[in-house]
Amino acid sequence: MSAGPVTLYGLKNCDSCKKALKELDASDRETAFVDIREDADLDRLLPAWLQAVGAERLVNRRSTTWRTLSEAEKSGALGEGAAGLLKANPTLIKRPVIDTGAEILVGWDSGTQQALAR
Incomplete structure (x- = not known):
């Protein structure tokens, strides 16, 4: 993992994000961390992320937040309502991005x- 710099979007207390940051740091990969709850411009980022990877990949259906959603919210999360729901509930974003x-x-x-190794 020696290619150019990357930006890691996640949460400070997310175990997967911590592991990714640690491994990227160990490989001397320049990495900027952006907290998706506090610092990310989700209005700008979410449409691009959804276009790049799709809602199926971006929505974390194993999260505690997912389990609290209504069936209507869940069905909208994988369709056209994904950006709005993810913006309102950043913890629904599978991490890290x-x-x-x-x-x-x-x-x-x-x-x-x-x-990343490519």
Whole structure:
């Protein structure tokens, strides 16, 4: 992982985000952290993220917040209502979201790690 700088969008207390930051730092990858609740411009970012990866990938359906939603909200979250729902509930965004400048990666799994190694 020695390519250019990346921006990691996440939450300070998110274990996946902490793990990603630690591994990126260990690989000497320049990484800027942006808290999605406090510092991210979700009005600008969410449409681009949804276009790049789709709601199926971006919405975290394993989160506590997801379980508290009504069925109507859940069905809208995977369709045209995704941006509004994610903006209102940033914890519904699967984390981390990593912007490499060339692509948007979601989650910290082997696929993301392989993509960053390219």
